[in-house]
Amino acid sequence: xxxxxxxxxxxxxxxxxxxxxxxxxxxxxxxxxxxxxxxxxxxxxxxxxxxxxxxxxxxxxxxxxxxxxxxxxxxxxxxxxxxxxxxxxxxxxxxxxxxxxxxxxxxxxxxxxxxxxxxxxxxxxxxxxxxxxxxxxxxxxxxxxxxxxxxxxxxxxxxxxxxxxxxxxxxxxxxxxxxxxxxxxxxxxxxxxxxxxxxxxxxxxxxxxxxxxxxxxxxxxxxxxxxxxxxxxxxxxxxxxxxxxxxxxxxxxxxxxxxxxxxxxxxxxxxxxxxxxxxxxxxxxxxxxxxxxxxxxxxxxxxxxxxxxxxxxxxxxxxxxxxxxxxxxxxxxxxxxxxxxxxxxxxxxxxxxxxxxxxxxxxxx
Numbered sequence: 001x002x003x004x005x006x007x008x009x010x011x012x013x014x015x016x017x018x019x020x021x022x023x024x025x026x027x028x029x030x031x032x033x034x035x036x037x038x039x040x041x042x043x044x045x046x047x048x049x050x051x052x053x054x055x056x057x058x059x060x061x062x063x064x065x066x067x068x069x070x071x072x073x074x075x076x077x078x079x080x081x082x083x084x085x086x087x088x089x090x091x092x093x094x095x096x097x098x099x100x101x102x103x104x105x106x107x108x109x110x111x112x113x114x115x116x117x118x119x120x121x122x123x124x125x126x127x128x129x130x131x132x133x134x135x136x137x138x139x140x141x142x143x144x145x146x147x148x149x150x151x152x153x154x155x156x157x158x159x160x161x162x163x164x165x166x167x168x169x170x171x172x173x174x175x176x177x178x179x180x181x182x183x184x185x186x187x188x189x190x191x192x193x194x195x196x197x198x199x200x201x202x203x204x205x206x207x208x209x210x211x212x213x214x215x216x217x218x219x220x221x222x223x224x225x226x227x228x229x230x231x232x233x234x235x236x237x238x239x240x241x242x243x244x245x246x247x248x249x250x251x252x253x254x255x256x257x258x259x260x261x262x263x264x265x266x267x268x269x270x271x272x273x274x275x276x277x278x279x280x281x282x283x284x285x286x287x288x289x290x291x292x293x294x295x296x297x298x299x300x301x302x303x304x305x306x307x308x309x310x311x312x313x314x315x316x317x318x319x320x321x322x323x324x325x326x327x328x329x330x331x332x333x334x335x336x337x338x339x340x341x342x343x344x345x346x347x348x349x350x351x352x353x354x355x356x357x358x359x360x361x362x363x364x365x
Contacts, residue, residue, distance in 0.1 A: 027226075029220065039063045043168070045262050058117070145157065167183040215282050218247075235337065242275050257290070300313050
């Protein structure tokens with residue numbers, strides 16, 4: 001069958017536009033932000049990612065907020081362990097003990113695959129588990145708490161239990177948040193006046209100014225693709241990520257907080273509900289904190305234009321090894337991407353305009 005000339009022209013134009021990146025988000029801006037006192041937090045798979053990033057890059061990370069996560073390298077590269085030991089443990093399928101996790105961390109640090117363990121000793125961590133969470137049981141968070149108590153002073157740890165809460169971020173900002181016991185999309189719940197973002201940021205940073213009701217700043221969509229060697233989708237990373245930049249952070253000197261969404265909580269699944277509704281931006285605007293919201297994408301085996309098999313149908317962060325054996329170290333594709341994004345935020349604007357995004361830099365303190 002002969003294809004009409006107009007159809008051929010339209011197809012050619014579509015391919016040209018795709019190859020030119022038309023419609024792609026802007027580059028992540030350089031903001032001369034501070035990059036040696038980063039904090040991180042996350043929900044569910046994002047909580048595991050926050051712990052993973054804190055431990056692997058302890059040279060630059062000063063604290064972590066963990067909502068429904070678990071110990072570093074809990075899954076040990078196994079989806080079976082992830083679903084059992086690290087989410088719904090029972091019988092002999094338990095999370096690693098504090099001693100086992102600490103031994104793993106020490107071995108990886110000694111081999112140079114993550115930063116030195118000693119960097120963790122002055123960190124601060126804030127942990128939250130919900131009594132109605134049937135996705136990541138409180139016993140998993142107990143195991144994480146035990147690990148932190150083996151390496152941090154007690155004053156640096158805050159472990160909060162909300163008996164009625166389901167598996168979700170607890171927010172007072174999202175006007176359409178689910179009820180407190182709920183475990184369903186967008187996984188943002190209202191539990192009376194419990195402000196998880198505010199509580200975790202206050203614990204990590206110390207005394208803060210109250211959150212702005214109308215945050216002065218902007219949410220910027222930026223291109224995540226330059227931060228991945230190869231195709232972003234092969235790291236289960238979306239083309240676009242987001243960053244909230246307070247109005248008073250354009251001239252440099254602001255801190256950086258990385259907020260990792262959970263499974264089925266990326267922008268492709270729930271739009272801006274996590275970025276706008278998790279509760280970080282009001283606090284960030286009042287306290288000169290840039291909030292980086294990196295984004296994953298769902299993978300169902302093969303992807304368009306890719307011959308790499310990868311199964312991540314819920315768009316989770318990689319905490320069990322679907323991107324490769326190095327997923328939990330500084331060499332993990334997602335870990336390296338986030339590290340490089342942080343470094344970009346620390347660059348002056350003119351440096352970003354004149355140079356490609358940096359690769360991750362090993363740091364220690």
